[in-house]
Amino acid sequence: MSQKILQACPLPPPLAAKLPSLCQTELLSDAPDQAAFLRERGGEFTVLITTGTQGADKALIDALPNLQAICSLGVGYDAIDLDAVRARGVMLSNTPDVLNDCVADLAIGLLIDVVRGISASDRHVRRGDWPRVGPTMPSTRVSGKRLGMLGMGRVGQVIARRAIGFNMEIRYHTRTAKSELPWQHEPSLIDLAQWCDFLIVACPGSPETFHLVSAEVLKALGPNGYLVNIARGSVVDEQALVAALESGQLGGAGLDVFENEPEVPAPLLSNERVVVLPHVGSATRETRAAMCELVLKNVERFLTKRSLVTPVEL
């Protein structure tokens, strides 16, 4: 059958503008009644393009009976119903590697910000508190500290390499040790949290990683410990995080991701020891352009060869 692309949501202009040169494409959110659109025309589409945030649920996948490939903009695919994808034999691609540097840069930026109190000090100066009460209190040293990594995949390894430049000692927790890496594997996340000064979350969001950073882990990280999450909000028990911060059981947190985006719990917003960002790990012009290019390459490869450049192993 002839190929047709459905865009699940508006895509960045450089990507959306090039798609029509590959094949006919429609934007689901242009339809005034999306359910009616899918009922009437769902059978026309063989390729779905979505984003890591938008994902594709079972209802959408079911509404596309001739779907053969999903090309997603972003490395994480936790918002895509993988059971439905597998059951239907649909191919899936994401955009790995091209975003490693920028996500790692942001992780280190968040870490330094929350530990040294950069954003909090900025607010202090803007409020006019410097001439009134003096500078902010001394913060905590970053260089030479112990860094615990939860997850040591593509992004995690780039973060760890940056941390070497800060003379940090590095250990990591993953399900299985990666013997090719120079860093010590820690089989217990609690033990890792106890050992480290800073815990950076860099593992995928999935049912297996849901709430891995529990109240117990946060307690082990302790009042002088800091949490940074650039991965997925679902990995951290957000209520437990709020409680640990409010009770002073945790030193601070730098967060680019949240459990229920774009909602950020009010106690996190009002806490001076928390830095919050709107899920912008990969959001530089250069990296977003590279991600768009990779989606295009995947779509093109699928349309011409029925294979993908960066397939997700399902």
Ligand SMILES: O=CC(=O)O
């Ligand atoms: O969160 C962003 C991504 O998964 O690429």
